Amino acid sequence: MIVTAAHAVIEGEERSDVWIDIREGLIHEIGDGPHPSAERKFTGTLIPGFVDIHCHGGGGYYFSNLNPDLIAVAIDTHRQAGTTTQYASLVTADLDQLKAQIETLIPFVRSGELAGIHLEGPYLSRAKCGAHAPELLRAPHLDEVQSLIKRGQGTIAMVTIAPELEGALDSIAWLASQGIIAAIGHSDADADTARAAIDAGAKVVTHFTNAMAKMVGGQSMATEVLEDSEISLELINDGTHVPVDVIKVLKKNAINRTILVTDAMSAAGGNDGKYLIGELDVEVKDSIARLVSNGALAGSTLTMERAFINFINKDGVDIVNAVHASSTRAAHVFGLKNVGSISVGKKANILHFDGKKIELLTF
Ligand SMILES: [Zn+2]
Secondary structure (H helix, E strand, O other): OEEEEEEEEEOOEEEEEEEEEEEOOEEEEEEEOOOOOOOEEEEEEEEEOEEEOOOOEEOOEEOOOOOHHHHHHHHHHHHHOOEEEEEEEEEOOOHHHHHHHHHHHHHHHHHOOOOEEEEEOOOOOHHHOOOOOHHHOOOOOHHHHHHHHHHOOOOEEEEEEOOOOOOHHHHHHHHHHOOOEEEEOOOOOOHHHHHHHHHHOOOEEOOOOOOOOOOOOOOOHHHHHHHOOOOEEEEEOOOOOOOHHHHHHHHHHOHHHEEEEOOEOOOOOOOOEEEEEOOEEEEEEOOEEEEOOOOOEOOEOOOHHHHHHHHHHHOOOOHHHHHHHHHHHHHHHOOOOOOOOEOOOOEOOEEEEOOOOEEEOOO
Protein backbone atom coordinates (compact mmCIF):
# COMPACT_ATOMS: atom_id res chain seq x y z
CA MET A 1 0.00 0.00 0.00
CA ILE A 2 1.15 3.50 -0.79
CA VAL A 3 0.19 6.41 1.45
CA THR A 4 0.92 10.09 1.08
CA ALA A 5 1.09 12.73 3.79
CA ALA A 6 1.36 16.49 4.01
CA HIS A 7 4.10 16.03 6.61
CA ALA A 8 6.12 13.21 8.13
CA VAL A 9 9.01 12.89 10.54
CA ILE A 10 11.46 10.66 8.69
CA GLU A 11 14.71 9.68 10.42
CA GLY A 12 14.86 12.78 12.59
CA GLU A 13 13.79 15.23 9.91
CA GLU A 14 10.42 16.81 9.20
CA ARG A 15 9.57 16.49 5.52
CA SER A 16 6.59 17.76 3.52
CA ASP A 17 4.65 15.97 0.78
CA VAL A 18 6.04 12.49 1.10
CA TRP A 19 4.86 9.06 0.04
CA ILE A 20 5.55 5.80 1.81
CA ASP A 21 5.32 2.37 0.18
CA ILE A 22 4.38 -0.28 2.75
CA ARG A 23 4.66 -3.97 1.96
CA GLU A 24 3.93 -6.84 4.32
CA GLY A 25 4.05 -4.63 7.38
CA LEU A 26 7.42 -3.12 6.51
CA ILE A 27 8.42 0.26 5.08
CA HIS A 28 9.61 -0.59 1.58
CA GLU A 29 10.36 2.82 0.09
CA ILE A 30 9.98 6.53 0.91
CA GLY A 31 9.83 9.33 -1.67
CA ASP A 32 8.90 12.98 -2.17
CA GLY A 33 5.93 14.51 -3.95
CA PRO A 34 2.62 13.01 -5.02
CA HIS A 35 2.37 9.35 -6.03
CA PRO A 36 0.04 8.12 -8.80
CA SER A 37 -0.89 4.94 -6.90
CA ALA A 38 -1.50 6.49 -3.49
CA GLU A 39 -4.36 4.67 -1.75
CA ARG A 40 -4.59 6.81 1.37
CA LYS A 41 -3.82 10.50 1.79
CA PHE A 42 -3.17 12.13 5.18
CA THR A 43 -3.38 15.84 5.83
CA GLY A 44 -1.46 15.84 9.11
CA THR A 45 1.93 14.46 10.15
CA LEU A 46 3.01 10.83 10.09
CA ILE A 47 5.22 9.82 12.99
CA PRO A 48 6.65 6.51 14.21
CA GLY A 49 4.68 4.48 16.77
CA PHE A 50 5.49 5.20 20.39
CA VAL A 51 7.91 3.12 22.45
CA ASP A 52 6.94 3.10 26.14
CA ILE A 53 9.63 1.64 28.40
CA HIS A 54 7.84 2.27 31.71
CA CYS A 55 4.17 1.36 32.06
CA HIS A 56 2.31 -0.74 34.63
CA GLY A 57 -1.03 -1.19 32.90
CA GLY A 58 -4.15 0.47 31.53
CA GLY A 59 -7.80 -0.03 30.68
CA GLY A 60 -8.46 -1.04 34.30
CA TYR A 61 -5.80 -3.77 34.55
CA TYR A 62 -2.15 -4.29 35.44
CA PHE A 63 0.63 -6.18 33.71
CA SER A 64 1.11 -7.85 37.12
CA ASN A 65 -2.24 -9.58 36.64
CA LEU A 66 -2.00 -13.37 36.47
CA ASN A 67 -4.88 -13.50 33.97
CA PRO A 68 -3.51 -13.21 30.41
CA ASP A 69 -6.84 -11.93 29.06
CA LEU A 70 -6.62 -8.87 31.30
CA ILE A 71 -2.99 -8.23 30.37
CA ALA A 72 -4.14 -8.22 26.74
CA VAL A 73 -6.70 -5.49 27.60
CA ALA A 74 -3.94 -3.31 29.08
CA ILE A 75 -1.73 -3.80 26.01
CA ASP A 76 -4.57 -2.96 23.64
CA THR A 77 -5.56 0.16 25.60
CA HIS A 78 -2.09 1.62 25.10
CA ARG A 79 -1.83 0.36 21.53
CA GLN A 80 -4.95 2.32 20.62
CA ALA A 81 -3.18 5.41 22.02
CA GLY A 82 -0.22 4.83 19.73
CA THR A 83 2.13 2.62 21.76
CA THR A 84 3.28 0.03 19.25
CA THR A 85 6.30 -1.06 21.32
CA GLN A 86 5.29 -1.75 24.89
CA TYR A 87 7.41 -2.77 27.86
CA ALA A 88 5.57 -4.10 30.93
CA SER A 89 6.67 -2.72 34.29
CA LEU A 90 6.16 -4.67 37.51
CA VAL A 91 6.14 -2.92 40.88
CA THR A 92 7.71 -4.30 44.04
CA ALA A 93 6.13 -7.56 45.16
CA ASP A 94 7.02 -10.55 47.26
CA LEU A 95 9.65 -12.53 45.27
CA ASP A 96 7.41 -15.56 44.67
CA GLN A 97 4.61 -13.31 43.44
CA LEU A 98 7.04 -11.42 41.23
CA LYS A 99 8.26 -14.66 39.68
CA ALA A 100 4.66 -15.71 38.94
CA GLN A 101 4.01 -12.32 37.32
CA ILE A 102 7.17 -12.64 35.21
CA GLU A 103 6.14 -16.12 34.07
CA THR A 104 2.70 -14.87 33.04
CA LEU A 105 4.28 -12.15 30.89
CA ILE A 106 6.87 -14.35 29.14
CA PRO A 107 4.46 -15.58 26.39
CA PHE A 108 3.53 -11.97 25.56
CA VAL A 109 7.19 -11.12 25.02
CA ARG A 110 7.74 -14.28 22.96
CA SER A 111 4.78 -13.37 20.71
CA GLY A 112 5.96 -9.77 20.30
CA GLU A 113 2.90 -8.20 21.95
CA LEU A 114 5.30 -6.91 24.61
CA ALA A 115 8.89 -5.88 23.91
CA GLY A 116 10.13 -6.92 27.35
CA ILE A 117 9.69 -6.71 31.10
CA HIS A 118 10.84 -3.90 33.40
CA LEU A 119 11.33 -4.69 37.07
CA GLU A 120 10.73 -1.47 39.01
CA GLY A 121 11.66 -2.93 42.35
CA PRO A 122 12.12 -4.56 44.76
CA TYR A 123 15.64 -3.02 44.83
CA LEU A 124 14.59 0.50 45.81
CA SER A 125 15.26 2.92 48.65
CA ARG A 126 12.81 2.92 51.57
CA ALA A 127 13.24 6.69 51.80
CA LYS A 128 12.07 7.13 48.18
CA CYS A 129 9.66 4.23 47.82
CA GLY A 130 6.78 6.23 46.32
CA ALA A 131 3.93 3.79 45.73
CA HIS A 132 6.07 0.67 46.37
CA ALA A 133 5.35 -1.30 49.56
CA PRO A 134 8.31 -0.39 51.82
CA GLU A 135 8.31 -3.67 53.76
CA LEU A 136 8.96 -5.62 50.55
CA LEU A 137 12.00 -3.62 49.44
CA ARG A 138 15.32 -5.52 49.35
CA ALA A 139 19.02 -5.04 48.72
CA PRO A 140 20.11 -6.15 45.23
CA HIS A 141 22.48 -8.98 46.07
CA LEU A 142 23.94 -10.19 42.81
CA ASP A 143 22.98 -13.86 43.15
CA GLU A 144 19.34 -12.93 43.77
CA VAL A 145 19.27 -10.49 40.84
CA GLN A 146 20.78 -13.20 38.63
CA SER A 147 18.16 -15.74 39.68
CA LEU A 148 15.32 -13.29 38.88
CA ILE A 149 16.81 -12.54 35.46
CA LYS A 150 17.15 -16.26 34.82
CA ARG A 151 13.48 -16.72 35.67
CA GLY A 152 12.66 -14.26 32.90
CA GLN A 153 14.31 -16.46 30.25
CA GLY A 154 15.64 -13.49 28.34
CA THR A 155 12.50 -11.35 28.61
CA ILE A 156 13.62 -8.95 31.38
CA ALA A 157 14.92 -5.88 29.58
CA MET A 158 15.35 -3.35 32.40
CA VAL A 159 15.76 -3.34 36.18
CA THR A 160 15.49 -0.20 38.32
CA ILE A 161 17.93 -0.15 41.22
CA ALA A 162 18.69 2.45 43.91
CA PRO A 163 22.48 2.65 43.53
CA GLU A 164 23.19 3.35 47.22
CA LEU A 165 21.96 -0.10 48.30
CA GLU A 166 24.35 -2.89 49.21
CA GLY A 167 25.26 -4.89 46.09
CA ALA A 168 23.82 -2.27 43.72
CA LEU A 169 26.96 -1.39 41.79
CA ASP A 170 27.90 -5.06 41.25
CA SER A 171 24.37 -5.78 40.05
CA ILE A 172 24.34 -2.77 37.72
CA ALA A 173 27.69 -3.83 36.20
CA TRP A 174 26.47 -7.40 35.74
CA LEU A 175 23.16 -6.31 34.14
CA ALA A 176 25.08 -4.04 31.75
CA SER A 177 27.39 -6.94 30.83
CA GLN A 178 24.30 -9.00 29.91
CA GLY A 179 22.81 -6.29 27.68
CA ILE A 180 20.04 -5.63 30.20
CA ILE A 181 19.31 -1.98 30.94
CA ALA A 182 20.21 -0.97 34.49
CA ALA A 183 18.08 2.01 35.46
CA ILE A 184 18.67 4.07 38.58
CA GLY A 185 15.87 5.60 40.58
CA HIS A 186 13.64 5.48 43.66
CA SER A 187 16.88 6.50 45.25
CA ASP A 188 18.32 8.65 48.00
CA ALA A 189 21.77 8.56 46.36
CA ASP A 190 24.05 11.58 46.36
CA ALA A 191 25.83 12.82 43.24
CA ASP A 192 28.93 10.66 43.75
CA THR A 193 26.89 7.47 44.09
CA ALA A 194 24.88 8.35 40.99
CA ARG A 195 28.19 8.90 39.15
CA ALA A 196 29.47 5.50 40.34
CA ALA A 197 26.29 3.88 39.01
CA ILE A 198 26.72 5.54 35.61
CA ASP A 199 30.36 4.41 35.53
CA ALA A 200 29.20 0.88 36.40
CA GLY A 201 26.91 0.90 33.34
CA ALA A 202 23.54 2.47 34.28
CA LYS A 203 21.82 3.70 31.11
CA VAL A 204 18.46 5.12 32.22
CA VAL A 205 17.13 7.25 35.07
CA THR A 206 13.71 6.06 36.21
CA HIS A 207 11.22 8.97 36.15
CA PHE A 208 13.68 11.86 36.39
CA THR A 209 13.19 14.03 39.51
CA ASN A 210 10.38 11.83 40.88
CA ALA A 211 11.43 9.72 43.90
CA MET A 212 14.90 11.28 44.13
CA ALA A 213 16.55 14.36 45.64
CA LYS A 214 15.53 17.40 43.61
CA MET A 215 17.77 19.71 41.63
CA VAL A 216 17.93 22.33 44.36
CA GLY A 217 20.60 22.83 47.03
CA GLY A 218 23.78 21.93 45.16
CA GLN A 219 24.91 18.62 43.71
CA SER A 220 22.44 15.76 43.82
CA MET A 221 21.57 12.65 41.88
CA ALA A 222 19.32 14.80 39.67
CA THR A 223 22.07 17.31 38.81
CA GLU A 224 24.64 14.56 38.24
CA VAL A 225 22.51 12.64 35.74
CA LEU A 226 21.56 15.89 34.02
CA GLU A 227 25.22 16.78 33.52
CA ASP A 228 26.14 13.39 32.06
CA SER A 229 26.09 13.24 28.27
CA GLU A 230 24.87 9.67 27.81
CA ILE A 231 22.35 8.51 30.41
CA SER A 232 18.71 8.74 29.32
CA LEU A 233 16.12 10.46 31.50
CA GLU A 234 12.56 9.17 31.74
CA LEU A 235 9.95 11.92 31.94
CA ILE A 236 6.36 11.47 33.17
CA ASN A 237 4.85 14.35 31.26
CA ASP A 238 1.37 14.58 32.75
CA GLY A 239 1.58 18.13 34.06
CA THR A 240 1.62 16.87 37.67
CA HIS A 241 4.72 14.73 38.24
CA VAL A 242 7.33 17.17 37.00
CA PRO A 243 7.22 20.97 37.35
CA VAL A 244 7.45 23.17 34.28
CA ASP A 245 10.88 24.53 35.24
CA VAL A 246 12.35 21.00 35.23
CA ILE A 247 10.90 20.42 31.77
CA LYS A 248 12.51 23.68 30.65
CA VAL A 249 15.88 22.42 31.92
CA LEU A 250 15.40 19.13 30.06
CA LYS A 251 14.50 21.00 26.87
CA LYS A 252 17.63 23.11 27.14
CA ASN A 253 20.19 20.57 28.36
CA ALA A 254 19.01 17.05 27.68
CA ILE A 255 16.32 16.97 25.01
CA ASN A 256 18.23 14.30 23.05
CA ARG A 257 18.36 12.08 26.17
CA THR A 258 14.76 12.55 27.32
CA ILE A 259 12.45 9.54 27.06
CA LEU A 260 8.73 10.13 27.51
CA VAL A 261 7.14 7.35 29.56
CA THR A 262 3.64 6.88 30.93
CA ASP A 263 4.45 5.07 34.20
CA ALA A 264 0.75 4.36 33.84
CA MET A 265 -1.24 2.61 36.53
CA SER A 266 -4.36 0.64 35.69
CA ALA A 267 -6.62 3.68 35.38
CA ALA A 268 -4.85 4.89 32.21
CA GLY A 269 -7.43 5.04 29.47
CA GLY A 270 -10.15 4.68 32.12
CA ASN A 271 -12.10 6.72 34.67
CA ASP A 272 -11.57 8.38 38.05
CA GLY A 273 -12.28 6.16 41.06
CA LYS A 274 -10.71 3.70 43.49
CA TYR A 275 -7.90 1.43 42.30
CA LEU A 276 -5.00 -0.62 43.67
CA ILE A 277 -1.30 -0.35 42.94
CA GLY A 278 0.34 -3.55 44.16
CA GLU A 279 -1.48 -4.04 47.46
CA LEU A 280 -1.89 -0.32 48.14
CA ASP A 281 -5.15 1.64 47.78
CA VAL A 282 -5.13 4.45 45.25
CA GLU A 283 -7.69 7.09 44.45
CA VAL A 284 -7.79 8.68 41.00
CA LYS A 285 -9.30 12.14 40.95
CA ASP A 286 -9.17 14.44 37.92
CA SER A 287 -6.93 11.79 36.31
CA ILE A 288 -4.31 12.14 39.10
CA ALA A 289 -3.53 8.92 41.01
CA ARG A 290 -2.55 9.23 44.67
CA LEU A 291 -2.07 6.74 47.51
CA VAL A 292 -5.02 6.88 49.90
CA SER A 293 -2.63 6.46 52.89
CA ASN A 294 -0.35 9.46 52.39
CA GLY A 295 -1.36 11.26 49.20
CA ALA A 296 1.87 10.33 47.36
CA LEU A 297 1.65 10.19 43.58
CA ALA A 298 1.02 6.61 42.52
CA GLY A 299 1.91 6.41 38.85
CA SER A 300 0.10 8.36 36.17
CA THR A 301 -2.99 7.83 34.08
CA LEU A 302 -1.14 8.91 30.96
CA THR A 303 -1.13 7.34 27.57
CA MET A 304 1.81 8.05 25.29
CA GLU A 305 -0.60 10.02 23.10
CA ARG A 306 -1.21 12.46 25.98
CA ALA A 307 2.46 12.62 26.95
CA PHE A 308 3.45 13.39 23.34
CA ILE A 309 0.75 16.00 22.80
CA ASN A 310 1.55 17.68 26.14
CA PHE A 311 5.19 17.86 25.06
CA ILE A 312 4.26 19.70 21.88
CA ASN A 313 1.22 21.75 22.84
CA LYS A 314 2.02 22.60 26.49
CA ASP A 315 5.82 22.49 26.62
CA GLY A 316 6.48 23.90 23.16
CA VAL A 317 8.77 21.09 22.04
CA ASP A 318 9.08 20.80 18.25
CA ILE A 319 7.76 17.67 16.62
CA VAL A 320 11.17 16.27 15.68
CA ASN A 321 12.35 16.32 19.30
CA ALA A 322 8.97 15.03 20.50
CA VAL A 323 9.29 12.05 18.14
CA HIS A 324 12.84 11.47 19.37
CA ALA A 325 11.62 11.44 23.00
CA SER A 326 8.55 9.29 22.36
CA SER A 327 10.08 6.68 20.06
CA THR A 328 13.60 7.03 18.66
CA ARG A 329 15.65 7.45 21.83
CA ALA A 330 14.07 4.51 23.63
CA ALA A 331 14.50 2.25 20.59
CA HIS A 332 18.16 3.27 20.40
CA VAL A 333 18.85 2.69 24.10
CA PHE A 334 17.12 -0.71 24.05
CA GLY A 335 18.86 -1.75 20.84
CA LEU A 336 15.62 -2.19 18.86
CA LYS A 337 16.67 -2.11 15.23
CA ASN A 338 13.27 -2.36 13.51
CA VAL A 339 11.28 0.35 15.32
CA GLY A 340 11.82 3.92 16.55
CA SER A 341 11.64 5.83 13.28
CA ILE A 342 9.97 5.87 9.88
CA SER A 343 12.82 4.37 7.84
CA VAL A 344 13.12 1.95 4.95
CA GLY A 345 13.28 -1.63 6.24
CA LYS A 346 11.65 -0.90 9.61
CA LYS A 347 8.21 -2.01 10.76
CA ALA A 348 5.35 0.12 9.45
CA ASN A 349 4.39 1.24 12.97
CA ILE A 350 3.00 4.59 11.87
CA LEU A 351 0.75 7.11 13.57
CA HIS A 352 -1.14 10.04 12.08
CA PHE A 353 -1.02 13.18 14.23
CA ASP A 354 -3.48 15.91 13.27
CA GLY A 355 -2.34 18.40 15.92
CA LYS A 356 -4.96 17.27 18.45
CA LYS A 357 -4.99 13.49 18.46
CA ILE A 358 -3.21 10.36 17.30
CA GLU A 359 -4.56 7.69 15.00
CA LEU A 360 -2.83 4.30 14.76
CA LEU A 361 -2.65 3.32 11.11
CA THR A 362 -3.31 -0.26 10.14
CA PHE A 363 -2.25 -1.59 6.77
ZN1 LIG B 1 8.21 4.64 40.19
